[in-house]
Amino acid sequence: xxxxxxxxxxxxxxxxxxxxxxxxxxxxxxxxxxxxxxxxxxxxxxxxxxxxxxxxxxxxxxxxxxxxxxxxxxxxxxxxxxxxxxxxxxxxxxxxxxxxxxxxxxxxxxxxxxxxxxxxxxxxxxxxxxxxxxxxxxx
Amino acid sequence: xxxxxxxxxxxxxxxxxxxxxxxxxxxxxxxxxxxxxxxxxxxxxxxxxxxxxxxxxxxxxxxxxxxxxxxxxxxxxxxxxxxxxxxxxxxxxxxxxxxxxxxxxxxxxxxxxxxxxxxxxxxxxxxxxxxxxxxxxxx
Amino acid sequence: xxxxxxxxxxxxxxxxxxxxxxxxxxxxxxxxxxxxxxxxxxxxxxxxxxxxxxxxxxxxxxxxxxxxxxxxxxxxxxxxxxxxxxxxxxxxxxxxxxxxxxxxxxxxxxxxxxxxxxxxxxxxxxxxxxxxxxxxxxx
Numbered sequence: 001x002x003x004x005x006x007x008x009x010x011x012x013x014x015x016x017x018x019x020x021x022x023x024x025x026x027x028x029x030x031x032x033x034x035x036x037x038x039x040x041x042x043x044x045x046x047x048x049x050x051x052x053x054x055x056x057x058x059x060x061x062x063x064x065x066x067x068x069x070x071x072x073x074x075x076x077x078x079x080x081x082x083x084x085x086x087x088x089x090x091x092x093x094x095x096x097x098x099x100x101x102x103x104x105x106x107x108x109x110x111x112x113x114x115x116x117x118x119x120x121x122x123x124x125x126x127x128x129x130x131x132x133x134x135x136x137x138x139x
Numbered sequence: 140x141x142x143x144x145x146x147x148x149x150x151x152x153x154x155x156x157x158x159x160x161x162x163x164x165x166x167x168x169x170x171x172x173x174x175x176x177x178x179x180x181x182x183x184x185x186x187x188x189x190x191x192x193x194x195x196x197x198x199x200x201x202x203x204x205x206x207x208x209x210x211x212x213x214x215x216x217x218x219x220x221x222x223x224x225x226x227x228x229x230x231x232x233x234x235x236x237x238x239x240x241x242x243x244x245x246x247x248x249x250x251x252x253x254x255x256x257x258x259x260x261x262x263x264x265x266x267x268x269x270x271x272x273x274x275x276x277x278x
Numbered sequence: 279x280x281x282x283x284x285x286x287x288x289x290x291x292x293x294x295x296x297x298x299x300x301x302x303x304x305x306x307x308x309x310x311x312x313x314x315x316x317x318x319x320x321x322x323x324x325x326x327x328x329x330x331x332x333x334x335x336x337x338x339x340x341x342x343x344x345x346x347x348x349x350x351x352x353x354x355x356x357x358x359x360x361x362x363x364x365x366x367x368x369x370x371x372x373x374x375x376x377x378x379x380x381x382x383x384x385x386x387x388x389x390x391x392x393x394x395x396x397x398x399x400x401x402x403x404x405x406x407x408x409x410x411x412x413x414x415x416x417x
Contacts, residue, residue, distance in 0.1 A: 002313045002417050004384065035141045037178055037274055039315055041382050043391030045331045050234040053184045058218040059230055065216050066231050070209070070348070077343050079336040091337055092344050095328040099394070100380055102239055104180050104272040106143065111272050113182030116238070133382040133389050135315055137276070137415070139141050174280045176317055176413055189373040192323045197357040198369055204355050205370050209348070241378055243319050243411040245282065250411050252321030255377070276415070278280050
């Protein structure tokens with residue numbers, strides 16, 4: 001059994017945002033799957049998805065601090081600079097974190113660990129609304 | 140055809156560990172799938188999974204050295220510090236490497252390259268036993 | 279419905295290369311799937327796959343510059359050095375970017391965003407031809 005959803009996330013500030021509930025609330029058929037997988041795919045190259053700690057918001061703040069130091073803006077050797085100083089670093093961060101997450105489904109629910117949540121990683125200063133394609137498969 | 144397994148890995152020291160055999164030996168139904176996919180998901184946010192070289196153990200040692208320099212402990216700007224100096228770096232490393240791997244199945248076996256193996260990446264000093272949810276799908 | 283393809287990519291220079299068309303042109307059954315997923319897996323540990331910007335070639339040039347600085351050659355603490363100065367950094371880059379991408383299929387086509395393409399990330403100086411295992415599943 002296949003289900004596919006195309007959804008828009010509300011625009012987010014640059015940084016890391018917990019979006020598990022914003023996603024799951026739109027998956028009207030999730031509960032019908034007893035065993036399967038959910039694939040979440042972001043259709044952009046300057047925002048990304050990851051899974052990390054869902055409790056302490058300073059983890060998300062620290063992610064933003066660390067990734068800004070790992071991939072700095074305005075390096076003199078960058079050539080792709082026309083779209084702003086945040087653009088090329090956003091592309092690199094997006095590939096370091098990846099455009100998709102795949103999560104097991106068990107008994108109609110995401111089978112995440114206790115402390116896991118889905119992060120939308122917004123790497124642009126003004127990224128706007130981001131589109132996701134969510135594909136569920138199971139039985 | 141769907142199969143799902145929840146398994147515990149034996150506790151590992153901080154570092155990178157080859158776990159292909161520890162995983163595959165518990166998949167009693169793998170050989171029944173002629174074409175499909177295996178999804179391995181770790182239910183934690185300070186350990187991760189990747190695929191890399193399965194032969195020379197110094198590759199795994201070097202991974203630990205490199206990731207410790209890429210994401211240092213005790214940076215003065217970290218705010219999520221209550222759980223120890225290894226905790227926030229562990230979260231970052233976990234997202235850089237990712238919480239899951241997906242591997243093709245062909246003729247009842249994982250279709251890995253000759254030199255590929257699955258790594259459990261233990262980013263905490265005392266991470267304990269780690270839980271995996273493994274989902275097989277195929278025909 | 280399952281389809282699996284094993285293909286060889288033409289040898290590429292070290293760097294980041296857009297390979298969407300080279301891959302899709304070999305998937306003779308893609309158009310028969312109305313909803314599903316494509317999993318592309320590289321059977322190597324010193325090359326990798328990612329999804330990023332498909333238009334401006336300087337993005338790919340900048341990726342090579344950034345990853346070469348993020349994971350340098352010839353660090354004195356590397357121990358896995360017998361296969362050349364590009365080898366251990368290639369393994370690290372491969373795990374940072376990952377050995378696979380999974381992309382939704384909708385109406386017989388990859389459901390990528392407008393600006394997204396698949397990159398073959400060749401981290402070795404002389405990597406040669408790279409093998410991919412591509413698994414399609416859908417209905």
